[in-house]
Amino acid sequence: QVQLVESGGGLVQAGGSLRLSCAASGSISNILVMGWYRQAPGKQRELVATITSGGSIDYTDSVKGRFTISRDNARNTVYLQMNYLKPEDTAVYYCNADLFILVVGRRNYWGQGTQVTVSS
Numbered sequence: 001q002v003q004l005v006e007s008g009g010g011l012v013q014a015g016g017s018l019r020l021s022c023a024a025s026g027s028i029s030n031i032l033v034m035g036w037y038r039q040a041p042g043k044q045r046e047l048v049a050t051i052t053s054g055g056s057i058d059y060t061d062s063v064k065g066r067f068t069i070s071r072d073n074a075r076n077t078v079y080l081q082m083n084y085l086k087p088e089d090t091a092v093y094y095c096n097a098d099l100f101i102l103v104v105g106r107r108n109y110w111g112q113g114t115q116v117t118v119s120s
Contacts, residue, residue, distance in 0.1 A: 002026030002109060004095045009114030016118075017083045022095030022111055024076040027102040034071060034078040034098075038091035038116075045094070049080060063089075085118045092116075 008020040024031065035050035049059045049069040057069055068081040078095065095111035 002028065002099065002101055002107070004097055004109050004111035006093065006095045006111040006114040009093060009116045011117045011119065012085055014085060014087055014118055014120055016085050017081070018085065018116060020080040020082065020093055020095075020114060020116075022078045022080075022097075024097055024099060024109070027104075028076055028099050029102045030100040031071075031073060031076060032098040032100060032106065035096050036069065036078075036080045037094045037096055038089075039094070039113075040088075040091040043091075048093070051078065082116070085116075087118045087120055090116060090118050 003025050004022055006022045008018055012018055031053060033050060033052050036048040037045050038048050039045040047060060048063055051057050051069050051071050066084045071078045092113040092115050094113045097109050100106050
């Protein structure tokens with residue numbers, strides 16, 4: 001029943017913007033950490049940004065100053081605002097979360113991924 005569902009991916013011109021959303025659903029009592037990863041063809045999956053329940057934020061160096069992660073705990077949702085997109089940002093973006101599930105306890109979950117393609 002617990003799921004992470006991403007949305008907001010698509011095709012955009014270089015220099016453009018996209019906002020990704022990830023909504024967690026199910027018997028969630030607390031969101032501990034939510035973050036975004038990405039995987040380009042032929043590349044390892046890499047961490048893009050994370051935000052903790054306390055509001056601590058980290059970004060990988062390649063997106064600093066361009067991407068912004070935020071959350072809406074009331075809606076169990078995390079966002080990734082991506083500005084000044086570059087072709088090298090092209091990847092499948094995955095939402096990841098450490099959630100405290102009612103009765104079960106702490107568990108880690110992955111979303112299905114959303115494709116971001118940046119054209120020159």
